Amino acid sequence: MQHTRNQDTLVGLFVASGIAGLFFLAMHVSNLSSFTDEDSYTITAKFENSGGLKVKSPVSAAGVKIGKVTSITFDPKTYKSVVQLSINSKYNTLPDDTTASVFTAGLLGEQYVNLEPGGSDTFLKKGGEIEITQSAIILEKAIGQFLFKSAAEEKK
């Protein structure tokens, strides 16, 4: 009887530690914990060029992550990229003249949307649209411009 009881305890410990391991993976390793505060609102921003932005790319303000990109579509009428941003409801005081720009974290890092609040007294609401946007900097374009410029200077 003692023997089977020991076995029960050990099996119990084994199952508990296995579940604890899986729980650790879910809560501490993955992004599940950031999903728990599902409360968020969506705003739209239209970019001339959204570059390498992807769905799930972070949206940050002053360097702090406040939301994520939920969809990127091409608008065939204005030829712009329509980006839906899901912002955490905690941050519902973004002024309606906020600027959205696509930045790159580091030289080779991932691209993200940076929001720079303006000075307006009215706030962006659910479904609102950011009017002022700044496109992603395309490295090839920048290099091209630079080369063109330096070639023109040499001619002088």
Add this chain to the structure above:
Amino acid sequence: MDFIENLGSGTRASFNKLGRGTHFLIQIFSGVISVLLRPRLLLKQMYSVGVMSFLIITISGLFVGMVLGLQGYYTLSDFGAEETLGVMVAASLVRELGPVVSALLFAGRAGSALTAEIGLMKATEQLSGMEMMAIDPVKRIVTPRFLAGLISMPLLAGLFSAVGIMGGQIVGCGLLGVDEGAYWAQMQSNIDFYDDIINGVIKSIVFGFVTSWIALFEGYDSIPTSEGVSRATTRTVVNSAFTILGLDFILTALMFGDH
């Protein structure tokens, strides 16, 4: 002519084995309810299959994670990207190494033991003895072991990954000086719960299924002599390893294809 004949008989034999294996699996499933009604049988097998594999899985997981931390650091520091060490360690463990390595260890530790046990029971005619007493040996002996393997495998794989990630953290943050906050934060923002963790768990369930099935079938199907049992044990380990690695490729292609 001989070659053609061998090919034909080989094909026939492998189809025959596949048929017997499937029939065996159906027999195992038919015993599930009666085992669940007597959970003590299952618990005993959970002990010998799961608890006894606990130590080898956690220690291997720790070392695999530590090696990943070291190797990852050396490569990533060339690009000044040490902060992404956490992502690299966690992604490789959760997606691939956790399920695969723990399944390989499981096949070696628990699978071979299952085959030898069942094979020896057959060789010493314990299984026929049970049949004489009108006890179905598949229901009484095999199904509890199968279920124990099926339940233990995802738990062991989860433990392996969790311990490995901590091992990577010990080496990366403790010895090599990667920032601890960046290690976890980068990991959390890049590892997806459904895409990575759940898929890893599904993989480990599939591996637990096939390893237990192969181990039990090889034991049950073995030639009841000492040589036959030893051959069956070898086949268990070899076939399990092939099946795990092959299935892993297929599952990875299906799960992570659109990334």
